[in-house]
Amino acid sequence: MPDNTDHFDSTLQGRLPRVAVLLALMFAVMLPQGTAAQDALKERPRGVIFFIADGTGPATYTVARDYLRGQNGPGTTLSMDLDQKGSVMTHAVDSRITDSASSATAYATGVKTYNGAIGMNPDRRPIGTVLEAAETNGWNTALISTARITHATPAAFSAHVPLRAQEEDVARQQLGKGIEILLGGGRSFFFGPEEGGRRGDSTNVVEGSGYHLVSTRDDLLAATRFPVLGLFSNEHMAYEVDRRHTQEPSIAEMTSWALERLEAAGEPFFIMIEAGRIDHAGHNRDIVAHLADMLAYDDAYRAAAAFASSRDDILLLATSDHETGGLTLGGEWEGGGSGYRYDPAPILGAQSSIERFSRQYREWIASPETVRMNVTGTLEADFGFTLGESDTFWMDRFLATRNLDGLGAWLEDLLRDRTAQRAAVHWSTSGHTAVDVPLYARGPGADAFTGSLDNQDVGRILSALMDADLEAETKKLRR
Ligand SMILES: [Zn+2]
Known part of the structure; x- marks a missing residue:
C-alpha cells in the first residue's frame, strides 16, 4: 500500500479517486453517487x-x-x-x-x-x-x-x-x-x-x-x-x-x-x-x-x-x-454552576496580554522599590483592575520576603482568574x-x-x- 494511504481508517474512501473498487462499493451505501459531496x-x-x-x-x-x-x-x-x-x-x-x-x-x-x-x-x-x-x-x-x-x-x-x-x-x-x-x-x-x-x-x-x-x-x-x-x-x-x-x-x-x-x-x-x-x-x-x-x-x-x-x-x-x-463559556466561579451568567463584553476592557505584563514585570524587578507602584498602576491602566485588600496583603507579603519570582507567578494567576471571572468564562x-x-x-x-x-x-x-x-x-x- 502506498504511504499516503497509511492508517487506512478513513470513512471517506468512497468519495476519493484512485481507491480500490471494493472499498468504493463498501462505502457507496454511506455515500451514494450523486450527492453534493461526490459532485463537489x-x-x-x-x-x-x-x-x-x-x-x-x-x-x-x-x-x-x-x-x-x-x-x-x-x-x-x-x-x-x-x-x-x-x-x-x-x-x-x-x-x-x-x-x-x-x-x-x-x-x-x-x-x-x-x-x-x-x-x-x-x-x-x-x-x-x-x-x-x-x-x-x-x-x-x-x-x-x-x-x-x-x-x-x-x-x-x-x-x-x-x-x-x-x-x-x-x-x-x-x-x-x-x-x-x-x-x-x-x-x-x-x-x-x-x-x-x-x-x-x-x-x-x-x-x-x-x-x-x-x-x-x-x-x-x-x-x-x-x-x-x-x-x-x-x-x-x-x-x-x-x-x-x-x-x-x-x-x-x-x-x-x-x-x-x-x-x-x-x-x-x-x-x-x-x-x-x-x-x-x-x-x-x-x-x-x-x-x-x-x-x-x-x-x-x-x-x-x-x-x-x-x-x-x-x-x-x-x-x-x-x-x-x-x-468554557459559563464557568463556575462561586459554586452553583454558572448561574446562567456569562458575558464577554468586559474581556476587552483590558488592553494587554498577560505575556506583555510579565515581560514588563521582569524589567520592574531590576528596581524592587518600583514594583508595587508599577504593578498597581499597570493593573489599573492596562487591565482595569484595582487590587482588593487581601490582594494587597499578599503582594506586600511577597515584597517583604523579597520573593519577586513568587510575586510574578502569583500576579499571572491573578490576571488569568480576574480576566476570565469578569466574563464568567473558565479554562480547564x-x-x-x-x-x-x-x-x-x-x-x-x-x-x-x-x-x-x-x-x-x-x-x-x-x-x-x-x-x-x-x-x-x-x-x-x-x-
Ligand atoms: Zn498548542
Missing part, C-alpha cells in the same frame, strides 16, 4: 485559501461572536459562520490529543501521524504535501503565520523533519521549495547569533536564497516582487492586543497583501494562513489575548471571503488543528484537548468537506481538488 469532488478551483486557526475550538468562535453581538447588535455573525460545513476529529496516531505538528501534517499530506512529526509518516519517512504538489503543478504558493514561520503548522506544509523543534532545518528547507510568499515571525531561525539570530550553525540562510527580505509592515506593503520573505519578529509575532501597528502587519493585512500579489501574478495558487497565537493565549489561559487574536482572524477571513467572492474559482477552506485550553487546562473543531468552506469543491471528517480526510479531499499527486511528491522526497 469533481470541481477544480484555480486558487485555494486554507486558514488554520491554531488551538481554536467551538467555544472560541462562540465567545468572539457573542462579543461582536454585544458591540454591533444581536444579528451579528462571524465572517465564517455561513460557510460552516462540518467538524474535524483531530486525534494523532499515538495520542487522542494531537499537537499542531501532527494535525497540520494530516491536513498537508492526508496522512495521520505521530505528535511532533513535520511532514513525516508514522515510520518517520517524508511524505509529499499539497504545497509541494502545487509547486510541481506550476502554481504559486504562500505561507503566512502569526507564529514563527518555522513553527509546526506552516512547517508541516513546507518541510520534513522528524521533530518539530528542528526549526533551523525547517527554515533552510522552506527557502528551497520555490514558495513565492513566506510571512510571519521567527527571524531568529534564519540568522546566526552575530546577526541577532539563534542558528547553531551561525549561517545566514537568507543570503543567496533569492528571497527579498522585508522586516516591517511598511516594507511589506511596498513590496511587489516574488519571492518575498517577511520576518516581522525574532520569535512569534505579537499578540494582536499588544501589536505595534507600524512594525508588524495584522493577519488581515498580510492576507490581503498576499492575495493581491497572487491575483496580480495570474497563476493558480495555494496559500495557507495560520492564526497561530490563538493557541498560545489558550496555553497561557489569557482570555484577553485569545479573544483579540480570534477577532483579528475573523477580520482576515472576512478579507479572504471578499476576495473569493470577487471570482468563481477560489476555494476558501478554514478549520483548526485542535482545541487549546478547554475554554493549560494544554490541548481532544474536542472536535469546526470546519468552514466556500467556493468550488466546498461541499466535499461536508460532515464530521477526520483530519487526514481533509488533506485527502484537498489534494484531490487540487489535482495534487502526493504519491509522486513522496517518491521525489525519498529519491
Whole structure:
C-alpha cells in the first residue's frame, strides 16, 4: 500500500479517486453517487485559501461572536459562520490529543501521524504535501503565520523533519521549495547569533536564497516582487492586543497583501494562513489575548471571503488543528454552576496580554522599590483592575520576603482568574484537548468537506481538488 494511504481508517474512501473498487462499493451505501459531496469532488478551483486557526475550538468562535453581538447588535455573525460545513476529529496516531505538528501534517499530506512529526509518516519517512504538489503543478504558493514561520503548522506544509523543534532545518528547507510568499515571525531561525539570530550553525540562510527580505509592515506593503520573505519578529509575532501597528502587519493585512500579489501574478495558487497565537493565549489561559487574536482572524477571513467572492474559482477552506485550553463559556466561579451568567463584553476592557505584563514585570524587578507602584498602576491602566485588600496583603507579603519570582507567578494567576471571572468564562487546562473543531468552506469543491471528517480526510479531499499527486511528491522526497 502506498504511504499516503497509511492508517487506512478513513470513512471517506468512497468519495476519493484512485481507491480500490471494493472499498468504493463498501462505502457507496454511506455515500451514494450523486450527492453534493461526490459532485463537489469533481470541481477544480484555480486558487485555494486554507486558514488554520491554531488551538481554536467551538467555544472560541462562540465567545468572539457573542462579543461582536454585544458591540454591533444581536444579528451579528462571524465572517465564517455561513460557510460552516462540518467538524474535524483531530486525534494523532499515538495520542487522542494531537499537537499542531501532527494535525497540520494530516491536513498537508492526508496522512495521520505521530505528535511532533513535520511532514513525516508514522515510520518517520517524508511524505509529499499539497504545497509541494502545487509547486510541481506550476502554481504559486504562500505561507503566512502569526507564529514563527518555522513553527509546526506552516512547517508541516513546507518541510520534513522528524521533530518539530528542528526549526533551523525547517527554515533552510522552506527557502528551497520555490514558495513565492513566506510571512510571519521567527527571524531568529534564519540568522546566526552575530546577526541577532539563534542558528547553531551561525549561517545566514537568507543570503543567496533569492528571497527579498522585508522586516516591517511598511516594507511589506511596498513590496511587489516574488519571492518575498517577511520576518516581522525574532520569535512569534505579537499578540494582536499588544501589536505595534507600524512594525508588524495584522493577519488581515498580510492576507490581503498576499492575495493581491497572487491575483496580480495570474497563476493558480495555494496559500495557507495560520492564526497561530490563538493557541498560545489558550496555553497561557489569557482570555484577553485569545479573544483579540480570534477577532483579528475573523477580520482576515472576512478579507479572504471578499476576495473569493470577487471570482468563481477560489476555494476558501478554514478549520483548526485542535482545541487549546478547554475554554468554557459559563464557568463556575462561586459554586452553583454558572448561574446562567456569562458575558464577554468586559474581556476587552483590558488592553494587554498577560505575556506583555510579565515581560514588563521582569524589567520592574531590576528596581524592587518600583514594583508595587508599577504593578498597581499597570493593573489599573492596562487591565482595569484595582487590587482588593487581601490582594494587597499578599503582594506586600511577597515584597517583604523579597520573593519577586513568587510575586510574578502569583500576579499571572491573578490576571488569568480576574480576566476570565469578569466574563464568567473558565479554562480547564493549560494544554490541548481532544474536542472536535469546526470546519468552514466556500467556493468550488466546498461541499466535499461536508460532515464530521477526520483530519487526514481533509488533506485527502484537498489534494484531490487540487489535482495534487502526493504519491509522486513522496517518491521525489525519498529519491
Ligand atoms: Zn498548542
